[in-house]
Amino acid sequence: MGSASKSVEDMIEASSGVHFSGFHMDGTESRNSGLDQLTTSTDDVHRQPFVIGVAGGAASGKTTVCDMIIDQLRDQRVVLVNQDSFYLNLTEEELAQVHEYNFDHPDAFDTEQLLSSMEKLMHGQAVDIPVYDSKSYKNNVLPSRRVNPSDVIILEGILIFHDPRVRDLLNMKIFVDTDADVRLARRIRRDTVEKGRDIDVVLNQYSKFVKPAFDDFILPTKKYADIIIPRGGDNHVAIDLIVQHIRTKLGQHDLCKIYPNLYVIQSTFQIRGMHTLIRDSQTTKHDFVFYADRLIRLVVEHGLGHLPFTEKQVITPTESVYTGVDFCKRLCGVSVIRSGESMENALRACCKGIKIGKILIHREGDNGQQLIYEKLPKDISDRHVLLLDPILGTGNSAVQAISLLIRKGVPESNIIFLNLISAPKGIHVVCKRYPRIKIVTSEIEMGLNDDFRVIPGMGEFGDRYFGTDDDDQVVAPKQ
Ligand SMILES: Nc1ncnc2c1ncn2[C@@H]1O[C@H](COP(=O)(O)OP(=O)(O)O)[C@@H](O)[C@H]1O
Ligand SMILES: Nc1ccn([C@@H]2O[C@H](COP(=O)(O)O)[C@@H](O)[C@H]2O)c(=O)n1
Numbered sequence: 001m002g003s004a005s006k007s008v009e010d011m012i013e014a015s016s017g018v019h020f021s022g023f024h025m026d027g028t029e030s031r032n033s034g035l036d037q038l039t040t041s042t043d044d045v046h047r048q049p050f051v052i053g054v055a056g057g058a059a060s061g062k063t064t065v066c067d068m069i070i071d072q073l074r075d076q077r078v079v080l081v082n083q084d085s086f087y088l089n090l091t092e093e094e095l096a097q098v099h100e101y102n103f104d105h106p107d108a109f110d111t112e113q114l115l116s117s118m119e120k121l122m123h124g125q126a127v128d129i130p131v132y133d134s135k136s137y138k139n140n141v142l143p144s145r146r147v148n149p150s151d152v153i154i155l156e157g158i159l160i161f162h163d164p165r166v167r168d169l170l171n172m173k174i175f176v177d178t179d180a181d182v183r184l185a186r187r188i189r190r191d192t193v194e195k196g197r198d199i200d201v202v203l204n205q206y207s208k209f210v211k212p213a214f215d216d217f218i219l220p221t222k223k224y225a226d227i228i229i230p231r232g233g234d235n236h237v238a239i240d241l242i243v244q245h246i247r248t249k250l251g252q253h254d255l256c257k258i259y260p261n262l263y264v265i266q267s268t269f270q271i272r273g274m275h276t277l278i279r280d281s282q283t284t285k286h287d288f289v290f291y292a293d294r295l296i297r298l299v300v301e302h303g304l305g306h307l308p309f310t311e312k313q314v315i316t317p318t319e320s321v322y323t324g325v326d327f328c329k330r331l332c333g334v335s336v337i338r339s340g341e342s343m344e345n346a347l348r349a350c351c352k353g354i355k356i357g358k359i360l361i362h363r364e365g366d367n368g369q370q371l372i373y374e375k376l377p378k379d380i381s382d383r384h385v386l387l388l389d390p391i392l393g394t395g396n397s398a399v400q401a402i403s404l405l406i407r408k409g410v411p412e413s414n415i416i417f418l419n420l421i422s423a424p425k426g427i428h429v430v431c432k433r434y435p436r437i438k439i440v441t442s443e444i445e446m447g448l449n450d451d452f453r454v455i456p457g458m459g460e461f462g463d464r465y466f467g468t469d470d471d472d473q474v475v476a477p478k479q
């Protein structure tokens with residue numbers, strides 16, 4: 001390329017990190033769910049979590065229901081906060097007479113502390129929540145638990161609906177309604193086997209405090225419930241419906257519903273773990289590359305699954321006929337320099353000998369983007385194109401790249417855009433303009449900050465992947 005190559009290299013340097021920022025559209029990120037406002041200032045980036053309250057008698061199955069909801073919401077950030085954590089510590093006199101203490105009365109809880117912890121969590125701050133020890137009757141003998149702000153907070157406890165200030169925090173109220181005999185039978189087993197209590201003590205406590213408090217304080221709060229679940233954890237239909245509702249409220253499903261060509265790969269704890277590592281600003285370059293490569297491979301494999309196929313029959317070693325499919329042969333990759341190049345190895349590993357073209361887009365200030373280099377297969381118009389760029393932010397780079405492919409004669413429906421993370425803004429921009437292209441991503445982000453960077457994001461992807469950030473081991477936290 002001679003002297004032109006120098007200018008391209010300069011541009012590559014100058015363009016580092018531009019792929020997930022772009023020119024101003026309207027300066028704000030719109031919410032796509034029923035959740036409250038998304039804050040987009042750099043320091044205070046959070047959205048209001050969806051808060052669920054789960055109440056019901058002791059041993060009705062509240063914890064079991066919460067665990068099932070959390071398990072089904074595995075691709076969301078969910079935290080569980082137990083009302084037990086806010087039991088008041090007993091005085092020496094109360095401890096000496098512990099069998100006379102009413103643990104089922106609203107006054108047994110430090111509701112002020114619960115409200116203060118919730119206030120912090122709902123404003124995006126991590127809190128240390130005490131862990132209650134029902135053997136010593138204390139909440140300061142076990143190490144407290146650090147609870148991070150999350151998309152969903154589940155508050156669980158017998159009297160979670162009792163105080164109107166706590167009720168007001170709840171977006172969804174669930175009452176687990178289990179027969180009193182079943183609750184008593186479970187309680188006896190739990191208190192004798194797990195807590196090592198004497199059966200007489202358990203039965204005395206039940207008749208003296210637990211049952212009266214249920215009738216006086218817990219059952220009357222059932223009327224506040226939005227959903228009453230009979231049979232607790234056995235009621236899979238109710239739990240499925242609750243999870244569906246939460247998903248709708250979180251908005252991720254709304255985007256997939258609005259844009260049928262948007263595919264978010266099925267999340268697992270492995271995938272969440274990889275995301276956690278590559279998003280951590282303290283992750284070393286080596287680990288960043290390792291886990292980014294694993295995720296990229298998953299996205300590439302998923303994207304390949306959207307290519308057309310033809311039926312193919314083969315004879316197996318047992319001389320049986322196996323009817324399968326033949327891979328699509330007319331395809332190529334196109335990487336958006338420079339971070340998109342990080343996805344080339346995964347594509348080559350999946351598609352032997354695949355041709356990969358390149359596009360370089362340079363951002364000029366905040367109000368324009370310019371395509372400055374392209375090297376594409378000559379017959380690209382006959383191929384399906386896997387467009388590679390790990391981050392879809394404002395969507396402006398993606399629109400530049402896609403419009404070039406279309407100008408080169410690639411049908412819109414033959415383009416599959418593969419990325420690791422997508423901001424809702426970019427999804428709207430790309431999918432509205434090119435409704436027939438497919439987007440395959442592994443996570444949808446909260447939004448963009450005032451600098452048009454994806455949040456929570458993972459920083460300057462190209463710099464972190466290719467090791468060109470300031471510090472060669474640890475990445476400066478500049479989200
Ligand atoms: N559907 C169920 N079938 C059988 N046992 C259950 C069921 N739900 C809960 N349990 C058991 O009953 C006890 C109390 O359940 P848990 O979910 O802890 O109730 P809670 O949190 O309301 O006190 C636990 O030992 C749990 O394993
Ligand atoms: N030291 C304590 C503290 C609480 N309890 C009983 O626990 C019940 C609430 O817990 P769930 O998981 O069932 O919601 C409540 O009925 C208290 O009596 C206790 O026995 N000892």
Ligand SMILES: [Mg+2]
Pocket residue numbers: 062063
């Ligand atoms: Mg419980």
